[in-house]
Amino acid sequence: MTTKAYLPLLGAFALAACNGAADNAAAPNGGTAAAASAPAGQDWTQVVAASAEGGFVMGNPNAPVKLVEYLSLTCPHCAEFAESGYPKLQDYVRKGTVSLEVRNYVRDPIDVTATLVTRCASPSAYFAMTEQALAQQPQILDKAQKLPPAELQRLQSAPPADQFKALAGMLGIDQFAKQRGVTQAALDQCFADKAALDRLVAMQKAANDKGIPGTPAFFLNGTLLQNAGTWAQLEPQLKNAGA
Numbered sequence: 202m203t204t205k206a207y208l209p210l211l212g213a214f215a216l217a218a219c220n221g222a223a224d225n226a227a228a229p230n231g232g233t234a235a236a237a238s239a240p241a242g243q244d245w246t247q248v249v250a251a252s253a254e255g256g257f258v259m260g261n262p263n264a265p266v267k268l269v270e271y272l273s274l275t276c277p278h279c280a281e282f283a284e285s286g287y288p289k290l291q292d293y294v295r296k297g298t299v300s301l302e303v304r305n306y307v308r309d310p311i312d313v314t315a316t317l318v319t320r321c322a323s324p325s326a327y328f329a330m331t332e333q334a335l336a337q338q339p340q341i342l343d344k345a346q347k348l349p350p351a352e353l354q355r356l357q358s359a360p361p362a363d364q365f366k367a368l369a370g371m372l373g374i375d376q377f378a379k380q381r382g383v384t385q386a387a388l389d390q391c392f393a394d395k396a397a398l399d400r401l402v403a404m405q406k407a408a409n410d411k412g413i414p415g416t417p418a419f420f421l422n423g424t425l426l427q428n429a430g431t432w433a434q435l436e437p438q439l440k441n442a443g444a
Contacts, residue, residue, distance in 0.1 A: 219276035219308070220415035220430070237261050237297030244295045249324045254407065255400045256304035257320075257327045259291075264300040266293075266444045269420040271306045271408045274315040274334045275342065276416045278430055283335040286432035299444045303331060306408050306416050307401050311345055314368045314392075316401060318375060321391035322383050330377045337373075344372045362393035 239245045245260045252258050256269070268290075272279040293299040305316045319330040334341070348371060356364050366389060369375040375388055391397060408418070411425065419429045421442055429435040 219273060219278050237263070239295075239297065245297050245300075246291045246294050246328075247325070249327060251324055252302055252304075254302075254304060255404045256302045257324055258300055258302040259328055260294040260300035261297040262300065264294075264298055266299045266439060266442050267302070267422055268299060268439070269302045269304060271304050271404075271413055271416055271418045272331075272335075273306050273308045273312050273416045274319070274331070275309055275312040275338065277338070278415075279417045280335040280338045282417050282431065283332055286435065287332060289432055289436070293439060293444050296444075299439065303328070304404050304408070305401060306405055306413070306418075308416075310364065311341065311368060311372065311374075313398070313401065314365045314372075315341070315374050315377075317365060317391050317394075317397060318369060318378050318388065320397065321378050321388055322381050326378075326381050330381070333377050334374070341372050341374060361398070362389070365392040 237245075239248060239261070248261070249257055249259050250262070272282075290299070290301060294301055305312075305320075307313045307316050315334045319327055319334055322330065345368075352371075356367055359367070366375075369388070369392070375385070378388055379385070411420075413425065417430055419426045419435060421429075421438060426435070426438055429438060
């Protein structure tokens with residue numbers, strides 16, 4: 202039995218496919234961009250800021266090639282891309298020619314819980330915690346499948362913040378933040394932050410309005426990419442855009 206069967210919070214989020222496909226044109230060739238230097242003592246992968254759209258941007262804010270990824274922390278295809286693609290993508294970010302913005306697309310209560318945790322520390326910790334959540338996705342989902350039905354029934358009547366806290370503890374998701382010095386009190390505040398939850402809902406709605414067919418979905422300089430769910434598919438399109 203899964204959490205989907207019990208947690209009413211699911212009703213706030215429309216489930217989307219997790220298929221790694223997008224059907225639209227690729228960004229046009231803009232030539233090869235020149236590398237740019239990061240601030241002293243850093244490389245561009247260490248420069249992270251929140252975006253107005255609710256995501257987090259890694260890299261040169263003036264990078265000519267801007268990549269936006271919508272991802273779900275419970276989507277296996279997102280986890281596969283993170284494992285194979287992120288290390289190579291970060292090489293482009295370090296050059297200063299590409300920036301990466303990640304926007305969360307939450308699909309279920311576990312996804313919401315993990316997303317709130319990854320966003321609870323400083324922006325500089327967001328990408329590391331997101332990668333950790335994706336790397337441990339199989340273990341998290343396996344634990345979720347084994348949760349006692351009686352415990353899930355008990356959670357059904359609890360306030361959302363208590364549901365998030367309980368799931369984070371039972372599935373070990375809270376450890377992502379605690380390993381980085383985030384206290385339980387701070388996590389509790391993040392779980393109870395209605396504005397944070399509203400931002401997740403708004404990002405999901407914006408993604409739906411843009412017509413993404415599933416996750417991961419990539420926008421390159423504002424254009425929804427075709428067949429970019431793997432690194433082998435995405436890299437040629439980055440190069441074509443001038444990365």
